[in-house]
Amino acid sequence: MDVLVVGDANPDLVLRGDVRPRFGQAEQLLTGADLVLGGSAAITAAGCARLGLDTLLLTALGDDVFGVITRQRLEERGVTLLLQPSGDVPTGLSVILTPPGDDRAILTLPGTIPALRPEDVTDAHLSAARHVHVASLYLQPRLAAGLAGVFARARALGVGTSLDTNWDPTEKWESITDILAYTDVFLPNANELRAVTGSTDVDRAAASLVATGTTVVMKNGAAGARAWWPGGECSAPGRPVDVVDTTGAGDSFNAGFLAGRLAGLPIPEAIGWAATAGSLSTRASGGTAAQATRAELA
Structure with a gap:
């Protein structure tokens, strides 16, 4: 396989329109609703497969209707699944409330999302891929606690590593220093980069990580992307x-x-692909309906 993605997979229920709840049994009318593939790892895996990469996703799903939907969506995208047993735990679910404008709120039932453990990522899994990517780290505290060891094993096997933590709901950012010591590419947004390093200036924040050997590729919203690595830096427009x-x-x-x-x-060319892929994905509801093809990026 080209890439092993490790992390969360679940449906997203995306609601649009008059979504700010008014309690007291008041009924509100929406302008749209979609049940789509969610989870940072699942969406990344679907995007990789869409771009022609042989993609393996290691995740946990329940034996319920949300698990069935998630498996179907991933298989339709050409993602190969490695599923960890979840017992009676239900599949996770996110409800995304999208009012008019740029803002949104996300309500998440963790369910199976935190089920993965470091020992679930075996050397056989790592050896099967050229690169391993981990997403939604802080929704998976057991995995986070031992991920430095997983990445160390990957590096010893000659497998590249990348990490997208997403936001830490506790804002503690535990284990991150140890993990980044074995991370080839760190993929935060600007707020995550500041939080991880404690620096308000993104250039200084990135420099502190590059000094340890990590390449930093920062999502910069509509402005596109910026990247820093040992010996260089660049940007790409959205x-x-x-x-x-x-x-x-x-x-x-x-x-x-x-x-x-x-x-x-x-x-520099890879972050151009990244910025374009991120932009094009916003053309439809949900994270995967409008993901870019390789032809569009090229």
Whole structure:
């Protein structure tokens, strides 16, 4: 396989329109609703497969209707699944409330999302891929506690590593220093980069991580992307599109970058692919309906 993605998979219920709840049994009318593939790892895996990478996803799903839907969506995308047993735990679910404008709220039932453990990522899994990517780290505290060891094993096997933590709901950012010591590419947004390093300036924040050998590729919203690595830095613009839904844009960004690097592109070209993939993914509701093809990026 080209890439092993490790992390969360679940449905997203995306609701649009008059979504700010008014209690007291008041009924409200929506303008749209979609049940789509969710989870940062799942959306990244779907994006990688869409870009022609042989993609393996290690995740946990329940034996319920949400698990069935998630498996179907991933298989339709050409993602190969490695599923960990979840017992009677239900599949996770996110409800995304999208009012008019740029804002949104996310309500998440963790369910199976935190089920993965470091020992679930075996050397056999790592050896089967050229690169391993981990997403939604802080929704998976057991995995986070031992991920440094997983990445150390990957590096010893000659497998590349990348990490998208997403936001830490506890804002403690535990284990991150140890993990980044074995991370080839860190893929935060600007707020996550500041939080991880404790620096308000993104250039200084990135420099502190690059000094340890980590390449930093930062999602920069509509402005595109910036990257810093030992010996260089660059930026890439976003692409103008009619935005329908920004859900999962950062995960499609990750897929674009990984596809570029695994195709042998230098970092400046790979972050161009990433910025374009992130932009194009916003053309439809949900994280995967409008993901870029390789032809669109090329």
